[in-house]
Amino acid sequence: MYPDARLKTECDPVELPLDDATRAIARDLLDTMDSFPGCVGIAAPQIGALVRIVAIDVSGHKKAVSDHGRRVLVNPVIVSRGAERVKMREGCLSIPDFTGNVTRAESIVVEAVGLDGAPQRLECDAYEARVVLHELDHLDGLLFLDRVQHARDVFPRKRYQ
Amino acid sequence: MNQFAIAAMGTDRPGIVAAVGEAILGVGGNIDDSSMTILGGHFAMLLVVQVEGDADQLESTLRPVAEKFELMLEVRTAAMHPFSDVDRDDYVVAAYGPDKPGLVSTISRVLAGADANINDFGSRLGADHTFAMWFNVSLAEGTDTAALGEQLRAEGRDLGLDIRLYRAEVEDL
Incomplete structure (x- = not known):
């Protein structure tokens, strides 16, 4: 949780091939994601691991168009972004004080290594693209507050739900 | 037509904007720009309006509304601008951290030192005291934006602030 300094730290790439320690972090990410109802994504620094791993799962979400299901992305890189940009109100487990309007690409292509060690290339759009971009920001020490452009785009909330 | 700035402040309650708007419309005025907020129960509004006459006439038009709602009211002649927010907010400074005295002062001092003009500024205080x-x-x-960003981060570090200076994104679609 913010203000934990690990949330503001750039994470290190994972050394390949994957070792047991990395797989343990990935499992912990998935378990943590499962422990929060409705959680659609989580990044390693959110559980205190400063490595470039995120987990996403937008399965069945009503705003999802592309839906790659439950995925662990190791060393993910955005290789392209569509020109269209959309504003959406985001919240985050790690900064429960606020929600905020953030403009992000509507579609992206992300390349990563999967939990099985195989390269993956995901074409994501709409809600899934938003989740991936939000989680990848965590790997660079960026919270959605760093993407907001105006105080009027931020809304305090009483507690995370 | 002449352009005026109207400032009004008082205890918030429903109907203030409606009453001010009606008074301006009643003398054939047009609202060119506006900003209103409520902080700590205090209503505060700044309007830029175009209307015939002078500042004293506009003030007498608004005086009954100010009295009814117990508003502090100030009317000033404004320089004519078609719209005051055109192409100016080129950079954003986002800063956040645990709340304590001196956060606003520190950042604004660095910005003033760099001759940067603050065009708009707002804050949010979260339930867990993140400011x-x-x-x-x-x-x-x-x-030198890189140097200014580094200076902001360095000053903020001592206060526990995370600070980022970035160019405002403009979507030309």
């Missing part, structure tokens, strides 16, 4: 603020600024010509 977050955004300054929309115009930087002086020739500003």
Whole structure:
């Protein structure tokens, strides 16, 4: 949780091939994601691991168009972004004080290594693209507050739900 | 037509904007620009309006509304601008951290030192006492943005603030 300094730290790439320690972090990410109802994504620094791993799962979400299901992305890189940009109100487990309007690409292509060690290339759009971009920001020490452009785009909330 | 700035402040309650708007419309005025907020139960509004006459006439038009709602009221002649927010907020300073005295002062001092003009500024205080603020600024010509960003981060570090200076994104679609 913010203000934990690990949330503001750039994470290190994972050394390949994957070792047991990395797989343990990935499992912990998935378990943590499962422990929060409705959680659609989580990044390693959110559980205190400063490595470039995120987990996403937008399965069945009503705003999802592309839906790659439950995925662990190791060393993910955005290789392209569509020109269209959309504003959406985001919240985050790690900064429960606020929600905020953030403009992000509507579609992206992300390349990563999967939990099985195989390269993956995901074409994501709409809600899934938003989740991936939000989680990848965590790997660079960026919270959605760093993407907001105006105080009027931020809304305090009483507690995370 | 002449252009005026109207400032009004008082205890918030329903109907203030409606009453001010009706009074302006009643004398054939047009609202060109506006900003209103409520902080700590205090209503505060700044309007830029175009209307015939002078500031005293506009003030007498608004005086009954100010009295009814117990508003502090100030009317000033404004320089004519078609719209005051055109192409100016080129950079954003986002800063947040655990709330304590001196956060706003520190950042604004650094910005003033760099001759940056703050065009808009707002903050949010979260339930867990995270204080977050955004300054929309115009930087002086020739500003070294990397150096200014580093200076902001360095000053903020001592206060536990995370600070980021970035160019406001404009979507030309």
